[in-house]
Amino acid sequence: MARLKRPSNKPSQYTLREFHQNRNKVLVIRETGGLGDILMHRMMFEDFKLLAPDLKLVFACPRKYHTAVEDHPFVDEVVDSQKVDAREYIAYYTTTSACTRHEMALAPLSMKHRSDIWANHCGVELTRHNMHIRLEPEYVQQAQERLKRDGADRPTIALCPMSAMITKNLTEQQQLSLVGELHRRGYFVYALHHKPLPHLSIPVWHDLSIRQWMGAIETADYVVTVDTAGFHYAGGVGKPLTGIFTFADGKVYGRYYDHILVQKHRDNGDWDCGPCYYWPTCPKTKTVPKPCLTEITIDMIMDGIEKMFEKWPDGCQKAKNFS
Numbered sequence: 001m002a003r004l005k006r007p008s009n010k011p012s013q014y015t016l017r018e019f020h021q022n023r024n025k026v027l028v029i030r031e032t033g034g035l036g037d038i039l040m041h042r043m044m045f046e047d048f049k050l051l052a053p054d055l056k057l058v059f060a061c062p063r064k065y066h067t068a069v070e071d072h073p074f075v076d077e078v079v080d081s082q083k084v085d086a087r088e089y090i091a092y093y094t095t096t097s098a099c100t101r102h103e104m105a106l107a108p109l110s111m112k113h114r115s116d117i118w119a120n121h122c123g124v125e126l127t128r129h130n131m132h133i134r135l136e137p138e139y140v141q142q143a144q145e146r147l148k149r150d151g152a153d154r155p156t157i158a159l160c161p162m163s164a165m166i167t168k169n170l171t172e173q174q175q176l177s178l179v180g181e182l183h184r185r186g187y188f189v190y191a192l193h194h195k196p197l198p199h200l201s202i203p204v205w206h207d208l209s210i211r212q213w214m215g216a217i218e219t220a221d222y223v224v225t226v227d228t229a230g231f232h233y234a235g236g237v238g239k240p241l242t243g244i245f246t247f248a249d250g251k252v253y254g255r256y257y258d259h260i261l262v263q264k265h266r267d268n269g270d271w272d273c274g275p276c277y278y279w280p281t282c283p284k285t286k287t288v289p290k291p292c293l294t295e296i297t298i299d300m301i302m303d304g305i306e307k308m309f310e311k312w313p314d315g316c317q318k319a320k321n322f323s
Helices: 016-022 035-041 045-051 063-068 098-106 114-121 137-149 172-184 210-219 229-237 298-311 313-320
Strands: 025-029 056-061 077-080 091-094 156-160 188-192 222-226 241-244 260-262
Touching: 035 056, 035 063, 035 114, 035 229, 045 056, 056 063, 063 077, 063 210, 098 114, 137 210, 156 172, 156 210, 156 229, 172 188, 172 298, 188 210, 210 229, 222 229, 222 298, 229 241, 241 298, 260 298, 298 313
Parallel strands: 025 056, 025 091, 056 077, 156 188, 156 222, 222 241, 241 260
Antiparallel strands: none
């Protein structure tokens, strides 16, 4: 059920003027990131407006993520979660910790997508799950021009090998082997991350704004990514996609995306403990990285990528002319 919250220093009853001025305003607050969670929040807002077309929907999140959501056609205003005054709203809903509570309570069988968890927290059942991303063409053009400068004369793969969580990152050896295999198959590979990756000999785009980063993904023929924002953006805009997951359930996180999943998963009959969500208390090792990452072989990754090529063959056929 939704939680109707009223600030403790607000009178228990609004004046008639206050009610009239604010009766249609609803605030959804996300006090933290990361970028992937902000993108998944975009899947909620169409259903809010379908339920209440006259609703003025305000989304509060950290200012650094505003450009990731300001273009949403069903969000009336994006404000800073650190400065917003909840007293201006008849009702507001804080989604910050809803997923953590839900996933940890039900782990390892937490089966709801995060957008559904947040929406249910606000009393809404989602029917659409559409991010409604409207990226300006200039950012795609910028990425295309950068690829030309980097010498991309073959079908392209955007690789996102790193996450904000070390337990989701591909190891350096996995990254090097993966890049080598993709080169041998005739693809131009470029990596996306927020800082340089000196162990890789491919272009690493680490100096991008959020909108430029979006353009870098939309420009690629294919996307290969760990469990990070790149997975959710590529899934949200329908790019040919391979997602590589560890302790979080990729079948749940990717439920509304058309993608190929690479994961040691209980459903495959070859992984008795995962995905478990409990990486800090992993019973198999106290060290990082965990077996749910290290036991993913390059053959497993390439098998998933080959399935992606089979599912979306256009870029694959082009690459064969270069390999």
